[in-house]
Amino acid sequence: MNNLLIFYPAAVVAVITTLMVILTRNPVYAVIYLILSLCGVALVFFSLGAPFLAALEVIVYAGAIIVLFLFVVMMLNIGRVMNEQDCLRPSRKQMILPGFLVIVLLVETLMCLFAAAPVNPAASSISTKALGQALYGKHYLGVLLSALVLLIGAIGGIHLGRASSCPDTKERSIHAPR
Amino acid sequence: MLPAEQALILAAILFVTGVIGVIVRRNLIFVLMSVEIMFNAAGLAFVAGSALHGQPDGQIFFIFILPVAAAEVAIGLALAVLVFQKYRTLDLWTIARSREE
Structure with missing residues (x-):
């Protein structure tokens, strides 16, 4: 039951943020939403019993690949036109949805960390050791x-x-x- | 329904969102981001299959997707920089029209 409690909000956050990536006009906001979406998918991985891949998703995808996007957006400066339209500081109304989604993900992560029972989300959880042995063996x-x-x-x-x-x-x- | 099956549905939703993004958006950066969403959805499907069958192979294939996505993004963004230097825009329609002329 506990892993469904993690799964559903993370899935909803992932879907909403992915839709926002498609719908936003400003590329910088889109990159930030994409990072949020990947964090949501990482929590889904965690609830499926793949904690190592959840860490890998956050470190490699959100930490390396998406930051590359951010570099190119900054380098080409294509966000400038949009930034002049809606002034550089996002208004309070624009911050409600992302702030809410971030809080949902944060609460879920804290729930995973400080759960009363030791975290073992899925019954069919595959240990990182078995993963490494299969990766470097087979x-x-x-x-x-x-x-x-x-x-x-x-x-x-x-x-x-x-x-x-x-x-x-x-x-x-x-x-x-x- | 098992959470792994629901994760497969989530992967389908994310993949379709990525496809719609590739089709609808005109900015090259957004198209690359949508491709990235599709990669991620495929990886989620692999991990869901791994959880469904209790085998580590699906998770290993997600690990193999990571370097492929990284290389794709590196080369795609380098091409985007080249396109921007040549055409001074990232609007795909404008680029296609200027190539036709």
Whole structure:
């Protein structure tokens, strides 16, 4: 019963915030809503008996991938036009919904932390040890392949970044006085 | 109904939301964010299947989705920066129209 108490509010928060990602106009707000949505999905993972993946979701998805989005939004400065329309500080009315959703997630997390019974959400919970043994035993080829995917992603990012900075440097060298 | 089955329904809802975002939004950054939502929904479906069968394999496949999503976002955002430098906009309709001309 306890895990359903965690599951339903987290699922509702995830759905509402995901809809808000699609509906908001300002990209910065959309990124923040996406982080909230991922935190909700992380709590769903926790209620399904995957606490390690819940931690991984928050650390890797919300902490690394979404922050990359935030960097690019800041770099390209596409939020500027919207920010001029609704002044830089969000109004109190705009803060009600996200504030409420954050409080729901916070209360749920505290419930998980300070539950009277030791936290063991699902009956079919898979221990992190079994997960690691299966990952590095049966699926070690997948680990190698994902390392390869990350390497290719890094090389592709570096290549595209160099390609984008190359014309600028050429232009500058043309315009530079000899 | 088991929570894992409800989690599958939640994954379907999130995936459809991502698909709608890809179709409806015109900004490249929002399209990439919707793709990310779809990745996450697929991972949720894997984890729900893992909980349904009591096997660790579904969770392992979520771990494999993570580097794929990270590489996709890195390259996609690098391409978005290139597109912005070339066309001075991220509006996909404007970019498509200027390519037709």
